[in-house]
Amino acid sequence: MTYLEKANAAAAYIQSQISQQADTLVILGSGLGGFVEVLEEAVSIPYVQIPYFPVSTVAGHSGELVLGKVGDKWIWVMNGRFHYYEGYELGETVFPLRVLSLLGVKNLVVSNAAGGLNPDFKVGDLMLITDHIDKFPSNSLRGKDATDFGVRFPDMSEPYDLAWRNLAKEKAKSLDINLQEGTYTGVTGPSLETKAEIRYYRNLGGDAVGMSTVPEVIAANQMGMRVLGISVITNECNPTDNKLFAHEDVVEVATRSGKAMQELVKLVLETKIF
Numbered sequence: 685m686t687y688l689e690k691a692n693a694a695a696a697y698i699q700s701q702i703s704q705q706a707d708t709l710v711i712l713g714s715g716l717g718g719f720v721e722v723l724e725e726a727v728s729i730p731y732v733q734i735p736y737f738p739v740s741t742v743a744g745h746s747g748e749l750v751l752g753k754v755g756d757k758w759i760w761v762m763n764g765r766f767h768y769y770e771g772y773e774l775g776e777t778v779f780p781l782r783v784l785s786l787l788g789v790k791n792l793v794v795s796n797a798a799g800g801l802n803p804d805f806k807v808g809d810l811m812l813i814t815d816h817i818d819k820f821p822s823n824s825l826r827g828k829d830a831t832d833f834g835v836r837f838p839d840m841s842e843p844y845d846l847a848w849r850n851l852a853k854e855k856a857k858s859l860d861i862n863l864q865e866g867t868y869t870g871v872t873g874p875s876l877e878t879k880a881e882i883r884y885y886r887n888l889g890g891d892a893v894g895m896s897t898v899p900e901v902i903a904a905n906q907m908g909m910r911v912l913g914i915s916v917i918t919n920e921c922n923p924t925d926n927k928l929f930a931h932e933d934v935v936e937v938a939t940r941s942g943k944a945m946q947e948l949v950k951l952v953l954e955t956k957i958f
């Protein structure tokens with residue numbers, strides 16, 4: 685079967701279980717699964733039940749597709765995402781996003797847990813992603829399959845929608861959230877950054893660093909989706925401090941600080957701007 689045939693089969697299965705349509709998808713990063721608590725009338729399908737879906741193999745990623753209401757708006761939520769370091773090809777990591785586009789998704793909110801490169805950032809801060817730097821050795825559009833979903837060479841001059849960013853900043857103010865802004869640097873991982881790499885990524889212009897998001901945002905832009913990206917800064921990447929890193933701490937901080945992200949995303953999604 686071709687990639688598109690598999691995507692259509694997965695979409696047909698999902699539709700057979702959940703007939704409700706929704707035009708927005710929220711992808712939840714490490715430790716950010718708590719977002720599903722803001723949903724009303726939620727129904728979910730474990731990824732393992734969906735034909736051709738990958739399965740989450742990382743702690744802090746539940747592995748279920750959820751449909752629920754935020755205010756009066758139905759949305760899809762991926763509670764758990766897929767990473768290149770798990771051994772998936774980048775095209776596989778964006779398979780669920782493409783399946784949801786076949787089900788009518790036009791707007792993507794992507795969240796992640798990231799290390800703070802910007803020295804002004806504090807652990808627990810939210811960072812509105814204004815742009816990204818792609819340090820992956822491959823691309824989610826590599827190969828002929830991708831042209832089934834859009835142009836071969838998509839424009840990336842505004843991968844994170846300006847109107848949505850401005851709305852997020854406005855809503856953050858109303859929630860007294862000190863919303864940082866910056867560039868997300870996407871790297872393969874799973875090893876963490878050396879001090880030299882921290883200096884390198886910072887000199888490249890990165891404000892935060894993580895191991896996801898970029899492949900999804902590239903695929904979303906190719907499909908003409910509107911994208912809002914939010915990072916939870918779960919640890920400080922300090923080029924002189926040798927603070928040890930543990931994924932458990934990332935999940936713990938993300939779970940705690942994810943509450944602010946939940947409130948912000950809920951307010952943004954309840955506001956109709958397009």
Ligand SMILES: O=P(O)(O)O[C@H]1O[C@H](CO)[C@@H](O)[C@H]1O
Pocket residue numbers: 712713714742765767795796797798873894895896897930931934
């Ligand atoms: O980007 P998300 O999925 O939030 O996960 C982040 O947390 C993990 C590292 O602790 C890595 O997977 C990194 O990408």
Ligand SMILES: Nc1nc2[nH]cnc2c(=O)[nH]1
Pocket residue numbers: 797798799800871873875876877893894895918919921934
């Ligand atoms: N690459 C990378 N990913 C992260 N995800 C959460 N924190 C980090 C970090 O410090 N580096």
